[in-house]
Amino acid sequence: MKIQDRTFIVTGGASGLGLATVQDFHSSGGYVSIWDMNADTGAKLVDQLGSRAVFYEVDVTSTESIEAAVKKTMEWVGKTGKELAGVVAGAGVGNPAKMIDRNGDPITMDSIDFVLNINLRGTLDTVRQCVAHMAKNKPLTPDGERGVVILVSSSAAFDGQPGQVSYAASKGAVASMTLPMARDLARYGIRVVTIAPSLFESRMTAMLGEKARKSLEKVMEFPVRAGKPEEFSRMVKEGVENSMLNGTVIRLDGAMRMPSKM
Ligand SMILES: NC(=O)c1ccc[n+]([C@@H]2O[C@H](COP(=O)([O-])OP(=O)(O)OC[C@H]3O[C@@H](n4cnc5c(N)ncnc54)[C@H](O)[C@@H]3O)[C@@H](O)[C@H]2O)c1
Secondary structure: OOOOOOEEEEEOOOOHHHHHHHHHHHHOOOEEEEEEOOHHHHHHHHHHHOOOEEEEEOOOOOHHHHHHHHHHHHHHHHHHOOOEEEEEEOOOOOOOOOOEOOOOOEOOHHHHHHHHHHHHHHHHHHHHHHHHHHOOOOOOOOOOOOEEEEEEOOOHHHHOOOOOHHHHHHHHHHHHHHHHHHHHHHHHOEEEEEEEEOOEOOHHHHOOOHHHHHHHHHOOOOOOOOEOHHHHHHHHHHHHHOOOOOOEEEEEOOOOOOOOOO
16 A cells, blocks of 8 residues: 555654654654654654644544544544555553562563553554544555554564563563454454564663663674664555564564573
């Protein structure tokens, strides 16, 4: 499915991998509805990109916040006439915490809920509200395609490290939901593709600290470096453009398998 003259929603679009995706969609002639909690960056981004981009301040843990942004996006789509053809659910957080902390206390439910609510619940809520609109599109390709869902999992879905129980649970769930979601949506011509990156340059990984980042880079197989955001967005584009990609989880990881100890 082509990107040009179609509208795409990107959550977490103000930073890192989401931001690269927004820029790539835009330079491919797409219209982008950027959703993020970071309103300042979002506003600046729209200033740079111009009339084919809008920003909405959204908290993906809130159903009402997503509803409001879907409504505004669909009003924008009504004005531009460029169908909503895809959603990239990029909003996500790490928030490492071990099962038992230094004082012998168990991981808190607040910490677990925080991660699951954004990475899992927020992803599902965003996608469920978007696909209801995409299903009403007229077919956009000769195959009868009406839309694409791109989910973002992680290497942690397969080999989570110490302190990543909540994160791995959320990203494992995102990977697991890929096939049933594709099966549910097949009758509407909506595909689902999940990308599972390893270590990529972004604000999230900048927060890891130099030492942790360097030791993660060292265990990359090849190339021995963090992935670049544009290497992620290129895979998103392929997910949109290549109609045979469906119901699959693509590891984008330079053959890296995350070790237990660093
Ligand atoms: N960078 C990596 O190495 C890496 C590896 C594997 C998976 N991922 C996943 O890729 C996605 C993007 O991560 P990134 O590395 O670009 O991080 P990032 O921190 O640069 O970007 C994440 C964005 O999500 C937004 N966000 C957070 N909570 C939100 C909420 N409740 N509602 C709306 N927006 C919210 C943030 O404001 C931020 O702009 C995440 O799902 C992350 O788990 C990243």
